[in-house]
Amino acid sequence: MMIETLVIVVLLTFLIVCTIGIIVLRDLLAAVILLGMYSLIAAGIFIVMDAVDVAFTEAAVGAGISTILLLACLSHTSHVQKPQQHNNIWALIMVSLTGLLLLYGTMDMPGYGDANSPAQxxxxxxxxxxxxxxxxxxxxxxxxxxxxxxRGYDTLGETVVVFAAGVAVLALLGLKRREGLEPEDDEPESGNRRVSRQVADGEQDRGNDGVANS
Amino acid sequence: MFSAIIIALLVSMALAITRALLGPTIYDRILSVNSIGTKTVLLMAAYGFATGRPDFLDIALVYALINFIGTIAILKFFEYHDLGSGAYQEDDY
Known part of the structure; x- marks a missing residue:
């Protein structure tokens, strides 16, 4: 259909523009914002291609969770990228070669929506x-x-793996945060921080109780 | 008619992306990513009606929620330089 081709082509162009922007921009917060934009546009492409579940995942993971995770990373580092000193020409050549190989690999695949493909x-x-x-x-x-x-059991296993990974990441981030709160004692405390510290202390107490009980 | 709507949405998305790339301040970028999210939701709805499958509306609603969460996270980071605590830090940004 005419409009479908138009939408896909324009959205893919947007993706390329976003990617170039992410590479060029030195402000990392802007790059994170562009990455979220990239995920939203990619999800739109998946919707047009009728892969609604993939689009859902892309929007939830790409635009939602990765934006938040990258922002959490940025809060521990600077948000301006350092200018690169060395020349990256070999890296560019390697990346281009790998990309060409991947493109070559797609030559054997059946066309998009081909009803006669082996998988169908x-x-x-x-x-x-x-x-x-x-x-x-x-x-x-x-x-x-x-x-x-x-394939319900497979999906269940997948979900368990993702859940375990999420719990591990949360445990690591949570420990980091409680350590980070300690050295800020000399600053004037606002009500919010006091509340958050009380909450953190409560969690620690509960954690200690749990250790003692076990 | 839906084609005209879709083309108009694509043009406005292009404008928002331009603003996100050029935007001198961070506010331009936050506004543009927010409006890109809104345009994606609208594009999905318009495309669903154009192809005769308005079931896409449910997904468009979930997208609107996700877009909201992302914007809140960016704004909170911008305000506090931190996602974990609710404390306010005076800082030159």
């Missing part, structure tokens, strides 16, 4: 999902029934 023609998987999932699972969306029912 597999008799026991794709054909069966397309024809039977409506009666077997009852979801109108085949992707949802594959994700949540046919």
């Amino acid at each position: 023609q597999h008799p026991e998987l794709a054909q069966r999902f397309i024809h039977e999932s409506g009666s077997e699972v009852g979801m109108p969306n085949v992707v949802t029934s594959v994700l949540a029912s046919y």
